[in-house]
Amino acid sequence: MTVEVERKFVCNAEIMGKLQDIEAECIGQRQFQDQYFDSPDFILTLKDFWLRCREGLWELKCPAVSGPTPDNETQTLCTRYREITNFPLIQSEVSRIISEHTAEGSESNSSQREQTDKVAENEDTEISSLDDTKWLTDLNLICFAEFKTERCSYMLEREGAVRVDLDQADFGYCVGEIEVLVPEGGDMNAALQRITSTAAELGLSCEKRVEGKMHVYLQKYRPDHYAKLLNAHIL
Template sequence: MIEVEIKFPLIKNNEQLITADAKFISEKNVTDVYYDNATNQLTLSDQWLRCRNGQFELKTPVDASTKNSAFVARRYIELTTDNEIMAALNLTGLGLAPALQQNHIAPFATVNTTRRSYQHSELHIDIDRTDFGYAIGEIEKLISDPSQVKETEKELQDYLSERHIAYSQGHLGKVAHYLQKHQPDHFHQLVEAGVISHTNAL
């Protein structure tokens, strides 16, 4: 499945506006541990490997050419099985954990988040507040056909605009904000590579 998402700031009454006619699903605590090697090879190619509450996931871009593009929404394929992740990262071995160790891929950031989730038809909304004081909202839709990406992006934009919620390409996601605050060298590498410059970063 392809995940099309737009992030937006939690300012004023944005949370109330976007969730007013949405169904509350859950509130939970999420711990994300992000992985990369010493040269930041994965994140510099916009690949985000994390262990979320003990389960590995990989978000990899649908099209690398969208870096530094005019698209407001980001489009990722999310892989959730060890075999899929190993294939996408060209790793070999008897399992994901040993393969990561063998390739010197190790944790570089841990982000703890309180997440409130809502649903509006096929649109999923997350309201995230981190343990380092950052808050952000995200609206997304899962699609199976790449030809639906532009249509889906417009659907998300219309949903936000109808509720008078401002958003921009440059609004930082929580991982990017964490790196900007705690690992500025890594952050600037990502900006120079076009991974988070003028885009909705993770």
């Protein structure tokens, strides 16, 4: 399992030239579609868990709790998430989160609790295929966001790999991302330093965190969901 350390930045007309100046290697361009899932009352995202299906591949982003706490400036500019890509482990973790939530609720939620317990019991004996979405129905998970992205990616070696992605979403938002992947329990400070160094080479200002694609999507298309996440200090 890895931790994704990421800093977003505003794309401008000069960024391509700056990437060439620092000898970043273009590793390809592609288009992909993302679908994000949650319960109707936002159980997952209100705990900062993000369940995504990208072109048939599932991923669960979870809050990173290991490693040192970054200083105020780094905490403002960067995000840190554990990434789970093993499908049975994703099912197990999502079932656990929803089951714990419903257990905290009233007895009127007993029906949904039975559904989550049933899914959890079956996981030891039956592993769903990647295209099996029955578990989504069992856990009452629905798609709350869906969009396509055009991405151009670059790689740099800065005492370790640093990836830079330039994304154009189909709802009109463009954003860049500087990303370093760290093994869980690895050297988080080194990753943060590589991101900071790369940002300086690209001439990025250190003011405030730049909004990601999901942030902007929710503002435009899911304002109620967005407001709840703001109130919970998730966004």
